[in-house]
Amino acid sequence: MSVRRVHVVGIGAGDPRHLTLQAVDALREVDVFLVADKEADGSRDARGLLEARTAVLAAHLPPGSYQVVRVPDPPRGDGERRDPAGRAAYLEGVRAWHRARTQRYAEVLDGLDPGLVVGFLVWGDPAFYDSTIRVVDAVAERVRVPLDVRVVPGISAFQALAAAQGTVLHEVGEPVHVTTGRRLVQEWRAARAGGVELGRVVVMLDGGLACRELVGEAPDLTIWWGACLGLPQQELRSGRLADVVDEIARVRARIRAEHGWVMDVYALG
Incomplete structure (x- = not known):
C-alpha cells in the first residue's frame, strides 16, 4: 500500500535565511505545498502573509519545481474574539475551526496523486503556538492514502527576538514563562498574588498589547519588543514599560498600515 510523505516545516520568523539546512532539504522533496488562503475578505494582511510564504519558497527552490495550492481557510467564528471570560466558547470556536480546516485539507489531499509529496509551511517552529501538527494528525485519520508525517523545527519568534535584542531570555537558573496576550494579565497577577516567580515572560499572539494593563x-x-523579525521592516524597542509602550503601539500600527500585516513578540522582565 502506498504512503504519502508529508513535511511540516518550520520556516522561522519571516527571513528566508532563518530556514535550517534540514528545512531546505525537506522543502526540496515537496511537490505540492498546501497554504491556508485567508483572502476571502481581500485583506492586505492575508495577501502579505501569503506573499511572505511564497518569498521563502522562491529563495530556496528553483521555479517550476513545486506547486502551491491555496486552500480556502474557514472563518474562526467566536474563537477569534479570545475573550478570557469565555474560555470554553473560545476553545470550542478553535476546535470547530480546526475541524473545518481538517476537512478541507483532507479533500485536497484525496484529490492529489498519491505519489506527490506534500508540504505545510509553519511560521516559527511547529511546536510553539501553532496547530498545524494537530490538524495534519486529524487529516491522517480521514484521507484514503496513509500519511508519513515528518516535522522539521524552525527558529521561533522568541528566539529571533532574543538574538535581535542581544539578550538572554532568563536570568541564571531562573525560569521563562511563555504565554499569549490573552492570558498575560491574569497569569501575571495570579503569580504575584501567589508569590510565584515566573521569571521573564515571553508574550506571543498579542495584537492588543495587553502589557499596557x-x-x-x-x-x-523592562520590555524587549520586536516586529517583523529578520525582515527589512523589522523594528525593535526596549526599555521601561511605562516609557516605551505607547511608542511601541504607534510603531506597530505604522507597520500594519504600511505593509498590511505585522507579527510581533515581546519579553517582560
Whole structure:
C-alpha cells in the first residue's frame, strides 16, 4: 500500500535565511505545498502573509519545481474574539475551526496523486503556538492514502527576538514563562498574588498589547519588543514599560498600515 510523505516545516520568523539546512532539504522533496488562503475578505494582511510564504519558497527552490495550492481557510467564528471570560466558547470556536480546516485539507489531499509529496509551511517552529501538527494528525485519520508525517523545527519568534535584542531570555537558573496576550494579565497577577516567580515572560499572539494593563502596577518592568523579525521592516524597542509602550503601539500600527500585516513578540522582565 502506498504512503504519502508529508513535511511540516518550520520556516522561522519571516527571513528566508532563518530556514535550517534540514528545512531546505525537506522543502526540496515537496511537490505540492498546501497554504491556508485567508483572502476571502481581500485583506492586505492575508495577501502579505501569503506573499511572505511564497518569498521563502522562491529563495530556496528553483521555479517550476513545486506547486502551491491555496486552500480556502474557514472563518474562526467566536474563537477569534479570545475573550478570557469565555474560555470554553473560545476553545470550542478553535476546535470547530480546526475541524473545518481538517476537512478541507483532507479533500485536497484525496484529490492529489498519491505519489506527490506534500508540504505545510509553519511560521516559527511547529511546536510553539501553532496547530498545524494537530490538524495534519486529524487529516491522517480521514484521507484514503496513509500519511508519513515528518516535522522539521524552525527558529521561533522568541528566539529571533532574543538574538535581535542581544539578550538572554532568563536570568541564571531562573525560569521563562511563555504565554499569549490573552492570558498575560491574569497569569501575571495570579503569580504575584501567589508569590510565584515566573521569571521573564515571553508574550506571543498579542495584537492588543495587553502589557499596557500592567503599566499602573508594574511601570518599571523592562520590555524587549520586536516586529517583523529578520525582515527589512523589522523594528525593535526596549526599555521601561511605562516609557516605551505607547511608542511601541504607534510603531506597530505604522507597520500594519504600511505593509498590511505585522507579527510581533515581546519579553517582560
